[in-house]
Amino acid sequence: MLRAIRKFYQFFVDKPFEIGAILNDRYEILRVIGTGSYGIVYLCKELITNENRVVKQLRPSKCRNKKEVEMFEKEISLLRKLDHKKIPMLYEAFSSNGQLFYAMSFVEGDNLEELIFSKKITFSEKEALLVLADLLEFIDYLHKKDIYHQDLRIPNVLLKNRELYLIDLGLAKSPNRQKDLLDMKQQDYYDLGEILLYLLYTTYSSNNKKALPWTEELSLEKETVHLLKRLLEIEDPYSSTREISIDLETALKAMEKHINLE
Numbered sequence: 001m002l003r004a005i006r007k008f009y010q011f012f013v014d015k016p017f018e019i020g021a022i023l024n025d026r027y028e029i030l031r032v033i034g035t036g037s038y039g040i041v042y043l044c045k046e047l048i049t050n051e052n053r054v055v056k057q058l059r060p061s062k063c064r065n066k067k068e069v070e071m072f073e074k075e076i077s078l079l080r081k082l083d084h085k086k087i088p089m090l091y092e093a094f095s096s097n098g099q100l101f102y103a104m105s106f107v108e109g110d111n112l113e114e115l116i117f118s119k120k121i122t123f124s125e126k127e128a129l130l131v132l133a134d135l136l137e138f139i140d141y142l143h144k145k146d147i148y149h150q151d152l153r154i155p156n157v158l159l160k161n162r163e164l165y166l167i168d169l170g171l172a173k174s175p176n177r178q179k180d181l182l183d184m185k186q187q188d189y190y191d192l193g194e195i196l197l198y199l200l201y202t203t204y205s206s207n208n209k210k211a212l213p214w215t216e217e218l219s220l221e222k223e224t225v226h227l228l229k230r231l232l233e234i235e236d237p238y239s240s241t242r243e244i245s246i247d248l249e250t251a252l253k254a255m256e257k258h259i260n261l262e
């Protein structure tokens, strides 16, 4: 019952702003492009330059929760530390009528979840490995800055003109203790493994009623299986991005060999 009331409350309180509304005297809302668990994401026209920008608003229902507000502020402070052409750039953070927002660059593309489930795009084994190579580059960049993403999932990866972009540092952390650092690193590696598995399943179809383990359902090169098993911690987990990239290169080479033999 309490849950139902909370949902009802959120439905009204979290209503997005109307199209045409102007935020911070500067951003005219063109449309809502995403509603996540804690943010409402708008595509806006920035009125000084006429450029498209994305404005993310902390859901109003979360604004009274100190922890959620701190997390939103943390997301902004982490974005401020970044300068990567494939991670949206932070323009400014602002508040208006007790609501919190930040403006960032717009990546004109779809996220991998939409592409896979709505547009039904598929990834061959080689394409999936190449996606992993790009994601690994993001993770390496973030980890070197002592930032651990912690929310690597297909809706947080955007594809624009065949290039991948990483978004949503809402759960990202910079650890204080060595033990946390190891756990956070492992979490990001594990999430990379899950994304890879998702992509590999895009070409899978079967009439089997009973689901089998991925090792039986997918027919992959042994090097790819090895990489996946280590990412998913079924075998000796990775301890650095360097180790992953060595195994990834080996898996890509195995693919090349296979293609040349065909």
Ligand SMILES: Nc1ncnc2c1ncn2[C@@H]1O[C@H](COP(=O)(O)OP(=O)(O)OP(=O)(O)O)[C@@H](O)[C@H]1O
Binding pocket: 033, 034, 035, 036, 037, 038, 039, 040, 041, 054, 056, 088, 104, 105, 106, 107, 108, 109, 110, 111, 151, 155, 156, 158, 167, 168, 169, 170
């Ligand atoms: N800079 C951007 N450019 C283009 N689209 C974006 C951008 N930022 C976010 N989006 C879109 O908005 C969606 C939601 O954004 P985001 O993941 O940041 O919100 P969230 O509330 O943190 O979501 P979640 O609950 O999934 O963590 C994304 O999946 C993406 O489609």
